[in-house]
Amino acid sequence: AALLLLPEEFSREDLLASLCGLSYAGDVRVALGAEDVDKVRRIATGSERGLMEMYRDAVKVVGSDLAGLTMGRGGEVWTRDGSPAARSALFATLPRETLHRTMVIHLPPDLLRVERGTPVGEVGGVRLPDTDDMREESARMLVKFEDAGGRSAVESLRECLRGTVRKSSLRQLLAGLLATSPS
Structure with missing residues (x-):
């Protein structure tokens, strides 16, 4: 997800901020100060050092095989294939679940209309991602509509x-308020 959220050319710092930012985008606590x-x-x-070490293997596999990730200028500027x-x-x-919810947000509502008797795993003619083949098909459909x-x-x-983050952070905020509120 972090790579998808970045432009086609980015810095190592941008990559790390994107990775860390996955847990904070939509956090209601940030909006409330x-x-x-x-x-x-x-x-x-x-x-930075720990994150680069932790994500090194994932960056190699996902980056080179799927995203066409390349490093230039001493590893400071990275590019990814935007095809x-x-x-x-x-x-x-x-x-x-993330792919499914992204599809529901992204695809036209008439395409995702749930009709009575629709088999599990299929909504309005769109098969939801349950298997690797279906995940690939779903991903292609997202990009095709874009x-x-x-x-x-x-x-x-x-x-x-x-x-996702908003829902979780709201629960945390409410739990904190309940735990600290006077009786």
């Missing part, structure tokens, strides 16, 4: 991720 807005950048900068095939391959690596002049699939993914 209860969380530092610069926290993501500080975590990425302060943990539909490369974007589809990256979307197919998303967790099943390339046909539709909304950016990356923006739909961003909205999906924000919703």
Whole structure:
């Protein structure tokens, strides 16, 4: 997801901030001022060495095989393949539920209309990602609708991720308020 959220050319710092930012985009505590807005950048900068070590293998596998990731200028500037095939391959690596929710956000509502008697795993003629083949097909469909002049699939993914984080952070905020409220 972090690679999809970045432009085709980015810095190592941008990559690390994108990775760390997955946990904070949509956090209601940031919007309410209860969380530092610069926290993501500080975590990425302060943990650069550990993060690069932790994600080294994933960057090699996903980066070279799927995203066409290349490093230039001493490893400071990175580029990724922005072709539909490369974007589809990256979307197919998303967790099943994230890919499904991104599809629901991204694809036209009439295509996703659930009708009575629709088999599990299929909504309005669109097969939801249950197997690797279906994940690849779903990812191609996201990019296909984007390339046909539709909304950016990356923006739909961003909205999906924000919703996931928002829900979790709201629960944390409410739990904190309940735990600290006077009786």
